[in-house]
Amino acid sequence: MKVPSPLFRRLAVGAAALFLATLATAKPLVFCSDASPEGFDPGLWDSASTGTVTKQIFQGLLGFKRGSTELEPALAQRWELASDARSIVFELRRGVRFHSTAFFKPGRDFNADDVLFTFQRFIDPKLPFNQAFPANFIYPSNLGLARLIEGMDRLDDYRVRFRLRRPDVTFLANFAMAWAGIQSAEYAAQLLRTGRARQINNQPVGTGPYRFKSYAKDDVIRLEANPDYWGPPQRTGKLIFAITREPNVRIQKLLAGECHVAAPARDVDLAALDRRPETVRVAKAQALNISYLSFNLRKPPTDNRLVREALDIAIDRNAIFRALFPRGDAMQAVSAFPPAIAGYNKGLKNEYDPARARALLAEAGFKDGLALELWALPVTRPTNPNGQLMAQLIQQDWARIGVRASIRTYEWGEYLKRANNGEHSVYMSGWAGETGDADEFLTPNLSCAANTSGVKFCNREFEALIDEARASVDPVLRQQLYQQAQVIFKRERPWITMAHSTVYIPMRRDVQGFVMSPNGAVDFENVYRE
Known part of the structure; x- marks a missing residue:
């Protein structure tokens, strides 16, 4: 020594x-x-409130340059992406220490073992730590990470290689996202040895x-x-x-x-x-975000595409925007991601037509109307500043076409849990992107991998298009594929798209x-x- x-x-x-x-x-x-965190293990959660806390504690191999979507070194000081987009080698930063706390004292520096442990948790249910603490890693699961990663190689203490089963030009950006914060393998071994694996979600140890x-x-x-x-x-x-x-x-x-x-x-x-x-002063940005109403595609009546379309075109978005966004800084969402992102389909439009909505309900077998639950967002978001008011306005619009909507909400953590379990018919949600790439909106939310509970969207035609786009190194082709995918999205209506908004901090x-x-x-x- x-x-x-x-x-x-x-x-x-x-x-x-x-x-x-x-x-x-x-x-x-x-x-x-604005809300309590669901926990402190970044891999387990994908809500903005939780991510705001964990990103101060944890770091990924990469980061985003402040105020941009450009990648920069973090726990990896350099990286090399193969020309076929099927492997990445990271050279790790030396001299990084995990947090020394009242419940953990690190005995070594950060190294390749920590990277491997972090990502093995996401892809290997037989990992001893996952056996001791079975967990649903929401974002990695929605990405289909276990099916995408073919293997991970420890080249030495400070070099790690990721091998993919298929090309993926979007994969690199994942290493900068909040869910990919690196955990200490040494700390995890201590928790596992003492029978306290679940404490990784309550007593976090990062490098941030x-x-x-x-x-x-x-x-x-x-x-x-x-x-x-x-x-x-x-x-x-x-x-x-x-x-x-x-x-x-x-x-x-x-x-x-x-x-x-x-x-x-x-x-x-x-x-x-x-x-x-x-x-006071106010920082302002037209953010990469969206709010929407998500349908349960597993149970009637929202499993019927005609019903979903009727509910969508019955909503008077102009009236909602006058009530919720009086400054006029928000824009109506038409597609699954904002128009600032490459590949946006400018040919799509929203529609407000209560008469056609009634006709669609009749065609779907609901001539006399129907009843369903509408879940109101329990927290404020820039794209949905008042979930109860939005729900009430939508309730009134739907009543005009014979739809009797009962409004329900829960505490934030319970709301997310119940929605993931598929207890809803329609619930309010939203998303914000970090990379500026269309795939970040589509794959985690609308791919078949994101449909593990069966309540979300899974369309094979749509899936083939976004899979091909992720594998293509041709930016023009990628944009064309995303435009085609959005046509299917708008036809099938898994969401009622609502707003892209300015964010004021x-x-x-x-x-x-x-x-x-x-x-x-x-x-x-x-x-x-x-």
Whole structure:
């Protein structure tokens, strides 16, 4: 074993002293979040609220450059993608330490074993850790990751190769997404050895700029700066998530200085912020996002395409937008992804025709109408700032064609769980993309791999088109294939598409270093208060 030189020890002691001195004068940063996290294991969850927390703790092999969809090194310092798009070799960053916490002390640096363990969890149900803690990895499962990855090779301590069964030009970007945050194999072995595998979801250990300290359910999450971070030291010593479900209360807390950054504001809240320019500012981006109503395709009456089309064209989107987006910064969603993304089909249109909707219901065998449940989104989102109001307006539109909709909602975690189990007829959902690629909207949400419960869309003609697009290195051909896929999407109507929206992130004037992501996500690395 090498013994550190005296010079190295003096440098290390000096760096630690500087870090502690910086933290001693650093101001805490409080984020008023909109919902509780479902857990802290990034591979298990795909909601925005959970991802906002886990991305401060975990890192992937790659990242996105701040404010863009461009990939950059993270835990991998370089990579090589084969010309046939069927293999990738990553060279890992050296000298990275996992978090040292009250429940785990790392005995080694990050290496290839951690990468392999993280991805083996996603693709190998027989992995001992998965036997001890069976889990549904939502996003990896929706991507069909187990069928796509042919193998993973440990070339040495700091090189890993991924081999794919078929070409996939979109695959590289997955390594920058929140779900692909790298776990410590050493920590997992400790949990497995002591019979506590499930704690990986409650006591997270990552390599990110902040480490987990504590969580009071539905109240507050406390993170602290990682003293062993491989990147620049953080100027924020304490990062606090104050869970505040009511959007107007978040705005009040922000204006009162009780929080310094808040979850995205609704259109109706912006007037109060505009009156306080000396206190707050608002970051703004036309984000890569969509809100929609998702049908249960497993049970009647929404398993009938004619019923789905009738329910879609009975909705007066113009009236809904006047009520929910008074500033006019949102646009009506026509397809499954925003028009800013390459491959968008400009030939598709929305339709509002209650008379034809009634005729479609009669053709489907519901001449006298029908009854169903409409689930209202229980949290605010930029693309759906008021789920209850949207539900009420849709309920009125559907009543005009003889559809009796009863509105139901649940607490956020329960809402997601029940929807995934297929208990709904129609429920409100949404999506935000990080890569700027059409596939990120289509494959995780509309491929057959995403239909494990049988309640979502699975169309073989659509599937063949997006599979071919992922395998093609020709950007023109990819766009043509996506345009064809959208025609099928619009014909089959698995969703009622609603809105693409501007995202507004309000913050106190003393907050520095904040950069909005293209999907409106919040990242607190290198963010601090003056």
